Ligand code: HEM
């Protein structure tokens with residue numbers, strides 16, 4: 040019977056940190072995520088669960104700070120009843136990098152719901168998938184994978200700059216250089 | 228055929244550079260195997276029983292002579308001088324080294340080829356009718372749309388980490404030669420009726436597949452205007468990506484979702500998604516369609532007489548040639564031309580295996596007589612789609628020299644076989660030696676001709692890469708207490724009357740399989756109403772009972788029945 | 794009652810090349826299964842597997858697992874058809 044090798048610790052412990060990558064560089068994270076049991080902080084941009092957003096929206100909005108939503112890839116969002124337009128940020132988790140639901144969720148938010156705020160990827164965000172996320176509409180990334188942090192710090196990416204899909208850029212063009220077939224780009 | 232422009236060249240070149248960097252990071256330890264595996268699979272690189280295996284895409288089965296020569300060169304330089312054509316219009320090299328793979332991909336890129344998405348949980352190589360563009364029964368050439376899908380699906384950022392692999396097949400002809408009913412999405416080009424009269428569109432089928440839970444695809448959309456193909460596919464893919472099961476790899480294919488929801492509910496969800504999609508942002512602009520379609524313009528062929536004295540003379544004097552002509556040479560849409568099937572099924576040989584020398588020989592023939600075009604069929608053979616009738620004798624003689632002139636297209640020795648336990652780490656049993664033994668048992672061409680059309684398919688495990696479910700006779704390798712055994716199914720069909728074969732009874736050890744097949748064929752020959760009643764038609768009429776009785780004896784009364792293998 | 798321990802060897806593929814190898818003495822990975830170290834109890838197997846994991850961690854091999862072998866008449870031979878074909882270095886055809 041085949042046994043899989045355990046995951047490796049390929050980078051030294053001191054590298055194991057988490058950083059936010061946004062607009063082509065590392066940035067400070069102004070948001071604080073709270074679970075449903077924690078009282079809402081005052082005067083700090085806050086990330087709440089979908090449950091809290093649905094059940095205590097008035098209370099959250101009364102804070103008068105930017106609000107983020109911790110989305111769940113299994114729960115359907117409704118742009119109207121969930122008042123997505125009032126959110127500054129939607130956080131989409133990648134529990135495993137091989138779970139691709141987050142890509143579709145982001146495209147729905149951008150292309151179908153017209154969401155203009157920040158879409159943030161958390162979880163297993165790796166250098167080889169980051170350009171795909173950008174193209175689907177993500178614009179910030181919580182990264183804790185050492186080699187990915189090192190590569191980004193060194194200005195490296197892993198991507199094929201030429202893309203065939205005209206729609207699926209997200210706002211990637213502001214942070215990475217993408218090319219399409221010249222005629223198609225002009226048609227936009 | 229399609230030719231890369233600068234953009235396509237830049238795309239594959241960037242992809243090679245990306246993979247080279249990924250391999251370097253893997254070797255340096257920056258990527259674990261768990262992180263690297265999906266990346267290498269999306270570049271066609273598997274780790275198999277003996278070594279790495281490279282699966283090279285032959286998009287919708289179309290090759291030029293130059294490309295086939297390059298495949299021969301790559302196989303010779305970095306592998307062992309042969310390749311295996313697969314049921315998915317790919318070719319596999321069995322002895323690849325990881326450290327060589329980037330150079331091999333670069334050599335492919337030189338001739339406008341790649342391995343992108345030939346594996347992994349993404350949209351795979353799109354397959355199509357091997358007679359596309361030349362078949363007399365064609366409504367429209369599906370290669371244009373297959374190329375459109377190839378481009379659209381290549382590194383589509385949303386659909387690289389689907390619940391499971393995704394296979395699309397197309398046909399533009401009346402007869403289905405692409406097994407569209409056994410694909411995640413099957414597309415058939417049709418003429419619109421009623422409101423859609425005068426238009427050409429797609430009939431869209433969804434949720435077909437083989438593997439451990441075989442399904443024949445269900446109708447998703449009866450008429451999709453062709454210009455909306457991409458937005459519609461995007462909607463269907465998005466529904467699948469969000470809702471396909473991810474908790475169990477065996478239940479992750481779209482067929483499971485479609486059959487769990489029912490076709491109506493699945494259709495409702497896709498239509499709802501499609502309604503929300505801004506179609507012009509996704510559908511192909513008309514001028515881009517025109518640009519691609521130009522490459523598939525019909526060849527300008529001088530009209531030639533539809534009979535040829537030299538061919539007739541040879542047919543009268545050479546039984547081998549006559550047989551090959553009858554079985555392997557098909558009508559072309561232009562009079563005076565023929566479609567020539569090249570069999571890689573000489574009895575005793577490995578089905579679908581081609582040596583570099585054979586690839587070069589076919590490349591030369593295509594150049595000299597075949598307008599530089601070669602096709603790959605899902606039956607693991609090659610096709611010269613356009614040969615002038617007057618050149619058919621010369622083509623035959625060259626094929627004979629290279630062991631490629633077996634006249635057995637769609638006959639019992641034209642066996643589809645997966646690599647099985649000789650190469651595949653998932654296998655339960657070997658497939659190739661069983662195929663060889665059966666083909667040798669039926670080595671007499673007169674016997675084979677008398678049996679008539681019969682699709683015999685063999686898989687080495689339930690994943691069904693050898694299409695055993697859709698074989699008129701299907702053979703499945705199973706592991707019975709550590710020994711290789713083979714279960715036989717009858718009545719499958721990959722065509723318009725698509726059906727999944729039914730299991731006949733307990734499995735046989737390898738050495739008994741040829742006898743069993745001979746017995747089955749004997750029942751058919753004794754029971755057929757006339758020589759023109761095919762095996763499948765006879766089986767459908769007669770039912771499984773006479774075949775079961777011949778193989779296992781008449782059923783005993785229940786009380787006396789000996790319990791089946793404990 | 795615990796099942797009696799069946800003798801096993803540890804196998805993998807070399808990462809760079811992909812060829813089939815078996816863990817042998819002195820941390821060496823060899824093609825010939827007859828030269829593999831045979832674990833005769835769970836403890837020995839665990840030690841071999843730990844050694845193999847170090848080879849995985851240093852990017853030497855990939856896909857480590859243990860297989861049952863038969864030692865009747867000296868050198869270890871794989872028990873299953875699959876491992877027999879794999880150890881033989883190529884297809885049977
Ligand atoms: C040797 C390495 C191969 C491996 C590891 C492999 C793996 C698999 C697996 C796991 C499945 C089942 C997928 C599912 O049901 O979800 C499958 C299906 C399939 N494979 Fe392969 N395969 C291999 C070679 C081939 C070859 C050589 C062919 C063509 C001759 C092929 C064509 C197919 C086809 C047509 C199916 C069934 C159709 C379907 O997806 O439902 N594969 N393969």
Ligand code: SF4
Nearest residue numbers: 645651654687688692
């Ligand atoms: S059917 Fe099974 S044995 Fe054959 S290639 Fe597919 S996975 Fe391997």
